[in-house]
Amino acid sequence: MPDKNCPKCKGYGFTLTEEVYMGSPVTVPCVCMLKEALKLQCEKAWKDLSSVPVDRKSPMIGKMKENLRLVASQTELAIHLRTAILSERNPTLNIRVVSDATLISAWLSNVSDENKVDPDLIRDINVRGLEDLAEAPDLLIVRLGVKRARNSATSEVLIETIELRQHLNKATWIVDEPNKPLQEGHLAWSSALEDTLNGWKIYNVNGADSFATAQTKKKPNLSLDFKKAQL
Numbered sequence: 001m002p003d004k005n006c007p008k009c010k011g012y013g014f015t016l017t018e019e020v021y022m023g024s025p026v027t028v029p030c031v032c033m034l035k036e037a038l039k040l041q042c043e044k045a046w047k048d049l050s051s052v053p054v055d056r057k058s059p060m061i062g063k064m065k066e067n068l069r070l071v072a073s074q075t076e077l078a079i080h081l082r083t084a085i086l087s088e089r090n091p092t093l094n095i096r097v098v099s100d101a102t103l104i105s106a107w108l109s110n111v112s113d114e115n116k117v118d119p120d121l122i123r124d125i126n127v128r129g130l131e132d133l134a135e136a137p138d139l140l141i142v143r144l145g146v147k148r149a150r151n152s153a154t155s156e157v158l159i160e161t162i163e164l165r166q167h168l169n170k171a172t173w174i175v176d177e178p179n180k181p182l183q184e185g186h187l188a189w190s191s192a193l194e195d196t197l198n199g200w201k202i203y204n205v206n207g208a209d210s211f212a213t214a215q216t217k218k219k220p221n222l223s224l225d226f227k228k229a230q231l
């Protein structure tokens with residue numbers, strides 16, 4: 001939807017160019033249309049993402065198609081992701097932020113329902129849920145450290161997700177919290193996962209103001225508390 005108060009297009013959503021084609025002036029979409037599309041893209045990726053501040057010096061600019069690891073608190077991830085989305089200016093990219101907990105429950109429900117009353121139906125539902133989570137996005141961002149209980153499947157699920165996406169030639173960002181680095185002792189760590197992530201660049205955007213990371217009692221959900229964002 002165009003911006004009704006847009007000074008450029010007066011709410012029409014497009015502007016005229018100097019060019020004429022087949023006797024009619026050529027129009028181009030107005031920048032307010034792009035702004036709106038990018039806002040929707042942010043909200044689809046992660047609820048409330050469109051209202052966080054941007055960091056114009058973010059190292060995530062131009063990294064939407066790369067596999068990488070990011071060390072960032074929840075707030076920092078939001079800031080850098082929004083910045084990357086706005087600078088990419090490609091609202092057709094499907095971006096999703098999921099937690100390790102969400103990803104793992106999707107995978108586990110998929111494998112453990114074999115013996116239920118109507119396994120085919122259940123499997124079908126879960127596979128679609130999985131495709132939606134792990135396969136569909138052009139960029140999948142997995143936040144580690146949300147899952148609290150140890151589960152030996154955690155690193156396997158991450159490896160499977162990454163391999164699946166590499167096969168589809170789609171980018172994945174693996175994000176760990178500054179106070180919970182992905183190394184031996186981390187709930188998701190395994191030497192096999194380390195091998196899978198071998199060669200991935202690690203970006204540490206954890207600034208001195210990463211106070212949000214000191215809180216580990218946060219509920220494992222994807223809602224954001226942007227009031228704490230400090231710039």
Ligand SMILES: [Zn+2]
Pocket residue numbers: 002003006007008009010011012013014030031032033
């Ligand atoms: Zn406009």
